[in-house]
């Protein structure tokens with residue numbers, strides 16, 4: 001770690017800083033949610049001091065200093081902008097800045113020359129000039145190593161942040177940053193649940209689905225080789241495959257959507273229909289989820305599912321995906337900031353279309369109604385088949401049980417079963433004839449087994465009430481006719 005702690009440093013009072021200035025940054029609490037800890041191989045990093053749920057805003061802080069977007073990384077004037085931005089800071093404000101990590105090679109010879117020229121213009125000479133050049137070069141190096149682009153595409157310039165600038169990089173970050181243009185603060189939101197003791201990581205580069213060697217190349221600016229799980233270790237191979245496919249799908253969509261990309265020299269198989277497009281977007285969602293890239297890239301993938309769902313005439317599906325896009329977007333960047341093409345605006349549009357009876361929603365509703373009807377019928381049939389199977393099994397078990405009984409008992413059991421069946425026949429017949437069940441019950445209660453069987457035999461197939469009554473009249477009686485029932 002080549003960071004410096006310059007408690008006594010003031011920009012224009014450089015004599016206290018020497019080549020051997022001792023690094024003295026201790027572990028300390030920043031907020032109750034995380035703390036700064038020294039890591040093996042990455043310098044300092046932010047670590048959760050408790051479990052943090054997905055969607056939590058863990059940082060909202062203003063920049064310590066900023067420079068305008070017009071000042072590029074290699075602009076010699078950059079050093080002057082940095083020095084001038086640091087000028088008004090008090091000692092207390094300067095301390096968090098000077099304690100930050102830096103890579104001295106991030107200041108090239110043009111910047112060094114610009115710093116020297118500037119200091120000479122401020123009347124520095126001899127040893128004082130040498131020392132001042134060293135301090136100011138360090139200040140510029142801190143800025144170049146730790147600065148964060150603010151706003152969409154860095155349009156609002158670059159800034160240094162006390163906490164955010166301490167976050168290390170991962171190719172599968174667990175927080176997403178967003179600049180709040182209303183408060184002028186940078187915000188960090190967790191994109192997934194974070195365990196206590198887990199490192200809080202951001203991404204330093206765009207397009208994390210690029211091949212690992214391209215990612216490493218882009219990270220060279222920060223002078224480290226990424227060793228996260230997507231880059232090294234047992235999971236890296238699967239990650240490479242998934243990210244390659246994610247990149248391929250993005251290339252296809254870039255071409256479909258007419259965006260400039262490298263597609264013309266890398267052939268891609270184009271989707272032939274809206275249905276194929278939505279399938280591709282759904283594959284993208286699945287891959288990103290598996291890969292743990294669950295922040296804004298996932299929100300955009302859901303958005304594509306929604307867009308192509310609508311194109312495929314699947315309005316309701318499109319609406320569902322739009323809701324997922326809003327949920328992921330708001331988890332990743334909160335609800336305060338609205339991107340120009342935010343997922344919520346798209347959802348509102350779809351909701352309006354659905355409400356106004358757009359044909360894509362109407363037709364789909366009908367399709368879904370028919371589909372759920374079909375499923376319901378299938379389930380009913382299956383339930384009936386199941387019940388029949390159970391009944392057959394029961395009967396077979398009962399038969400086996402009876403067959404295993406001694407002769408006398410078996411005859412009794414056979415009779416009992418037959419009578420039960422006979423009662424069912426009588427009851428069903430009565431029902432078909434429209435006779436009150438209570439009357440039939442009363443009558444059945446007074447009949448013996450043989451009588452019930454004789455009765456059942458007679459009634460089998462009888463449906464009309466008159467025939468039923470006639471059959472009852474012809475039944476052998478044992479004096480238990482139902483009172484007042486007409487039997």
Ligand SMILES: C[S@@+](CC[C@H](N)C(=O)[O-])C[C@H]1O[C@@H](n2cnc3c(N)ncnc32)[C@H](O)[C@@H]1O
Pocket residue numbers: 001003041042043044045100101103145146165166167168169170222223224225226227228
């Ligand atoms: C913005 S600073 C991050 C905080 C820094 N680690 C510190 O000690 O203050 C960027 C520097 O952190 C280190 N770093 C960040 N992410 C890293 C990673 N994944 N592996 C190794 N070093 C990393 C690199 O030295 C990089 O130049």
